[in-house]
Amino acid sequence: MSAVVSLRALLDDRCATAPDAVAVEPAGRPGEGTTWTALRERAQAVAAALVRDGVDVGERVVLVARNDPGYFPLLFGAGLARAVLTPLNPRLAADDLAAMIDDAAATTVLVDEPAAAALAAVLADRPGVRRVVALGAVPAGSDSSWRALAEWAVPAADPQRAPAPDDDAFQLYTSGTTGRPKGAVFAGRNLAVLTDRIAEAWGFRDGDVSLVAMPLFHMGGLAWALAGMARGARAVVVRDFVPADVLDAIERHGVTTAFCVPTMLAALCAVPGVDSRPLGLRQMIYSGSPIGEDALKRAMVALRCDFVQIYGLTEATGAFAQLSAAEHREGGPALASAGRPYPWTELRIVDPESGADAAPGAIGEIRTRSVQNMVGYWRRPEETAAALTPDGWLRTGDLGRLDAAGRIHLVDRAGDRIVTGGENVYPAEVERVLAAHPDLAEVAVIGVPDERWGEAVKAVVVPVAGSVPDPAEVVAFARARLAGFQSPKSVDVVDALPRTATGKVIKPALREPYWRGHGRRIH
Template sequence: MRGTAALRGATPGPPADRAAIPGLVRRAAERHRDREAVVDGRTRITYGELGERVERAAAACIARGVEPGDRVAVWAPNTLEWIVAALGAVTAGGVLVPVNTRFKGAEAAYVLARTRAKLLFVTGTFLGTSYVASLRRAAGQGPGEGPLPGLPRLREVVVLAADAPADFRTWREFLADGAAVPPGAVRERADAVRPGDPSDITFTSGTTGRPKGVVITHAQTLRVYEVWSELAGLAEGDRYLIVNPFFHTFGYKAGIIACLLRGATMVPQPVFNVDTALANLAAERITVLPGPPTLHQALLDHPARSRHDLSALRLVVTGAAVVPLDLVERLRGELGVATVLTAYGLSEASGTVTMCRRGDPAEVVASTSGRAIPDTEVRVVGPDGAELSPGEPGEVLVRGHHVMSGYFEDPQETGKAITPDGWLRTGDVGVLDAGGNLRITDRIKDMFIVGGFNAYPAEIEQLLGRHPDVTEAAVVGMPDARLGEVGKAYVVRRPGATLTADDLIAWSRREMANYKVPRAVEFLAELPRNASGKVLKTELRSR
């Protein structure tokens, strides 16, 4: 199905001077020079100041030997330094490699070794962990030794702090190195970056094996997030609380890149904490808050919410297989959020494939992820590759300008993911309705078969979410001697609820087909998630 035939050409790509990220940064600094760009704790800088800081970081990258195409990694939480380091590296012609802050040392070292990163920006201590010490252990470096033995291509490590071990550099020391590089050299390097050059390599979450590096270009990034900003209604002067982690496509691109495109103010938050989020929303008059449904549910249910002025909030963008209709209605009703949208995307398609549109009814926003973005094709196919009719579940395929060029130096995995005629196999199970709205029902690997019937956990989870005492649910298949497999539900109860497993199973028998009814229920305080907010089904299956 050609999901956007009527919209094709409706949203133009970025102008020529914004077809690469260095040009975007320069234009934003000029156009929004005196507008507040970033608020990070007590630090407040304008777009003009952000442009100057990025150029200083780019100069330092050049001084330390970063050449066009070199990979530069950032392993740090959401901060102003992350923004400046990342944009500085890209302005110097480097390819950004964001590293998951929840990775342990060995996982981070794998990404650094796999991409042969030349330069790493790393936080000091975060969430009680010394990232420097963790990296040293993983790379086999003993106290007082020189370069990291396990990472011979990593020429330099810059600690985004005031202190660093003797063999690493502090952020201040690093920036000082750029003083000898003339502004003209930085401009020349930035101008040499072409729209088709790789802008970043983002690694998949790796919940089913080694993570793979998704290669996306400058032109793809800017074109997609020009469209995202237009469809969402992000505007100049918006104030955007970025809780989604920068190492994730949504945090970096729907956050930093989108704000640069529109002249919105970025308020990065390193860790999602409801109290901190409420304080930021009120104190900074936040107008835009994208994030997973759990984030917004936690805000709505917080006992101190009424003591915070959230009246400035006007735009929420969320997305997941399960978005309760109640959540959409409460955001609109209780908080007065004018625009609540859902979307679907994956790193392999630059982070965005479908979006709801402003004005869509609450039922469409809650039950679907909207329609394909302009110049994108979405189809649903069966196991034989044949296209299915609306309403039939199958694998979601995507084709368009934003599909990755491939996994980094991995033609075999790239060949599995992209068909010869350019369709990206997402591995997601979905249903298209007659209007072209996509509903993601599950991952192909999560589906289980109950007595010959295909059971889709996300569908069952959405049904369970209708129970008044259920906050969240995750369903996995477990072996059964008679039926082959049956469902087991892991459930988070609402505070104060006394719901039992027998109660929920009995309720389920009244609300859903028998093969969908969970045969076992286990209550948890919270569902296990990775740093991107995805429920770790593998962990639940291993219980």
């Protein structure tokens, strides 16, 4: 690659190394992929359209869409134009998406067909948005790139905007415990470590076929796809995770390596006959939510490949620790851990209040420092300072300890984040919505164990005097105002919430009865 690591450099490198190799193809349709040469041509067309439409260097270009191979011309095209693709979760409510579009100050918004319908009203009300590109339905017999790309992004012409060392590469939105969305910004240095050292740690080989089943608006999906593509893996993109269809795709495309969250693993293992299918997987990487040791062992038997666990968070460009395949095969206490930090990352366990190093083996907040850490939050200097210390340590918000072998054991989330089916849910977002319910005086939202989703969202509520809230109606109230994955799956009505002397709800005490007897509480 060139001295400046960028999406342009990655694209040029693959075109020089393997121009006719397939870069990406739609799951279920082997033989209909896009070569690196064709991908570059499409990316140049996207870049030309962005420049034509007045998109400036560093400007955010928002994408609201489900997974599609057409994502990659947009990603690399934004890079060629020195713009920053900012994908958003299409499952979020329209008002939440509108707030993120405003925060990104995007003048160009790209939406697939379902998102176009859902966002029509809010996009029409945004004077800062100059262009909305409705990407349209996938044409029958196409390579699954959106129809409108050909209509909007022509003619193909590289704008020749040479990247600078401090260019931002991409931006992903993440929420905090306040519920306020923040755009985590990643630059060339993040891309460099992802496509070099992390990709090597994940075991990618030239000629691999990589299953991209995680959403590409998540770090898990984007980091996995880019790491593999940079190492010569062909990316097989799954639009919607239907377990039987995914198993078919693994078999038909000859998938050798994949990344799933435990919910996906459980769903794959529940498909009848999975353990007798000729899948040909070499390894399965997993992360993202709690998984019991029994469920993990069942998955290892059913899929018959090496398993590797990774641990990290969006702000650290994904994973910064790993539990190896050898440790999975050995079993024992190691399976209860989240693995060891990568050699190039530093890790500390500190007292969350004082920031002083915790005693060996003691529980504290996990902090990490490396070139993987994000640049910061987009236009949020105060929140960036709260996440990154002046000397470069990232506060993860997770509580854990190190064992004698240097492995991380996660205990709880300092920020009370819930991970359900691989999706992050922040209680403050749900509590804010439920606080508007006329029958509820107090609300606390927690994650509780769930066999299917790893964790499920539960609301524990105190009724207004004289009211008798109907749990089913409270759930319906939330679902009308939140994405499905954010909404409570159950509601418990109590007389009072446990609180500290200063009035703060004691979430660990609230969670404890539901988690009692579950030895593995977090991943």
